[in-house]
Amino acid sequence: NQMNAQLGADFPLFVDALASPTPVSIRVNPRKQALDTTNLDRVPWCPEGFYLPERPNFTVDPLFQAGGYYVQEASSMLLSETIRQTANLARPLRVLDLCGAPGGKSTLLASMLTPDSLLICNEVIRSRVSVLRQNIDKWGYPNVVVSNHDPEDLTNLSGYFDIILVDAPCSGEGLFRKDPEAVDEWSEANVDLCAARQKRILAAAAPLLDTGGLLIYSTCTYNTQENDDNMRYLATNGFKNRPLDLPADWQIVEKRVDGAVGYQCYPHRVKGEGFFISVFEKTSFTAAVKLNARTFRSIRALRPRETASVSAWLQHPKAFSYWEKPNGDVMALPTALEKTFLFLDSAIHSKGFGIELGQFKGTDFIPSHTLALSTAIRSDLPGVELSLEEALRYFKKENLVLDQPVKGWQLARFGGLNLGWMKGVGQRVNNYLPKDWRIRMDIREYI
Numbered sequence: 001n002q003m004n005a006q007l008g009a010d011f012p013l014f015v016d017a018l019a020s021p022t023p024v025s026i027r028v029n030p031r032k033q034a035l036d037t038t039n040l041d042r043v044p045w046c047p048e049g050f051y052l053p054e055r056p057n058f059t060v061d062p063l064f065q066a067g068g069y070y071v072q073e074a075s076s077m078l079l080s081e082t083i084r085q086t087a088n089l090a091r092p093l094r095v096l097d098l099c100g101a102p103g104g105k106s107t108l109l110a111s112m113l114t115p116d117s118l119l120i121c122n123e124v125i126r127s128r129v130s131v132l133r134q135n136i137d138k139w140g141y142p143n144v145v146v147s148n149h150d151p152e153d154l155t156n157l158s159g160y161f162d163i164i165l166v167d168a169p170c171s172g173e174g175l176f177r178k179d180p181e182a183v184d185e186w187s188e189a190n191v192d193l194c195a196a197r198q199k200r201i202l203a204a205a206a207p208l209l210d211t212g213g214l215l216i217y218s219t220c221t222y223n224t225q226e227n228d229d230n231m232r233y234l235a236t237n238g239f240k241n242r243p244l245d246l247p248a249d250w251q252i253v254e255k256r257v258d259g260a261v262g263y264q265c266y267p268h269r270v271k272g273e274g275f276f277i278s279v280f281e282k283t284s285f286t287a288a289v290k291l292n293a294r295t296f297r298s299i300r301a302l303r304p305r306e307t308a309s310v311s312a313w314l315q316h317p318k319a320f321s322y323w324e325k326p327n328g329d330v331m332a333l334p335t336a337l338e339k340t341f342l343f344l345d346s347a348i349h350s351k352g353f354g355i356e357l358g359q360f361k362g363t364d365f366i367p368s369h370t371l372a373l374s375t376a377i378r379s380d381l382p383g384v385e386l387s388l389e390e391a392l393r394y395f396k397k398e399n400l401v402l403d404q405p406v407k408g409w410q411l412a413r414f415g416g417l418n419l420g421w422m423k424g425v426g427q428r429v430n431n432y433l434p435k436d437w438r439i440r441m442d443i444r445e446y447i
Ligand SMILES: C[S@@+](CC[C@H](N)C(=O)[O-])C[C@H]1O[C@@H](n2cnc3c(N)ncnc32)[C@H](O)[C@@H]1O
Pocket: 098, 099, 100, 101, 102, 103, 104, 105, 106, 123, 124, 125, 128, 150, 151, 167, 168, 169, 170, 197, 201
């Protein structure tokens, strides 16, 4: 009934669209270009977004496992055009993705920012942080931090950010076609709960922005109790709405509420699911918190000899400083962001920043999987280009038997992208894929 009232004459088209197949779309990683996109249709509002003619099994595509692309619903890529029209992307920005897991919009944001920008990807639900961490590791950008905080718990970062994305937990009406579980979870009581929760998240996000900073509020629902009421809440609580200029042929609907405008994708108008987005600029002021941390809490700087050995794994070794955690993990921090990380180290519980390089074991250095996937790794390290069958066996964590014997640390590669580490010992090649990255499905029909 709500949708009927909202859409009027369009309602039957909307119902028909819900019964039609879900479009499949991906967004490529601009720093790991390996996928041939020449024959793919483009997502109009995102230069890296493409539609696939059908849904392949992504798990068994090594390019997907290597972070060459992310599988993302097309409407939500509207974030790309939204940011392009409202932010100055040429300068370093501090960006917070407050409701981050599983990381779709985080990886989109990472792709758009300058390398000396900071992106914090936060997720409050602890069990969802590991999938976020894994997707961020796959994407491979050194300027991204993962954190696990309740939005109300980030007051140390008051006045700190240029952009905050609140991609809010919502009633999910826009996902009814793609995800039948979203239908079962819907109830009027849940809409009430989501609307109130979103308001609490927006209220917690507001003080974290600098004056003039952008608050981007998005949901995957059509519900006016969520989208409209929260736009109204922002417009009357220290924020000025920032309209976008979207071409009419994109068929994205403008939703006006008391002079503020948000943008709604409907599945009968766009090739994508239901999605809503709006942008607000902060007009009020919140004082920043001063923390005078002079040293990191627990990591120690590596000695010059250790630094010389580990820095050789990176393409631009001088762009990083080198550190060790108490558990022996060696990390590289981008020097442009060292002061920022020092501040963050005392301000938030981070689930890792910089690049985890690996660990010293006696005279050897065991490189980490994160390093293999990082865009900062040296491009001329020894490696072996695997066939599809070998790559899938690699992801099953099998020890490969290669045509040519190899010695020492080798990158397993596919389509030019790094998949992870192997080590040649005599005739054998040991597989260093971490256990929790192993694919569990039966690969026999794909090789
Ligand atoms: C729509 S999803 C985010 C999707 C993600 N931005 C992406 O593009 O992949 C909303 C996220 O908010 C988180 N969440 C749930 N309750 C929350 C709360 N009270 N505060 C902040 N985030 C919350 C959920 O765990 C979920 O990961």
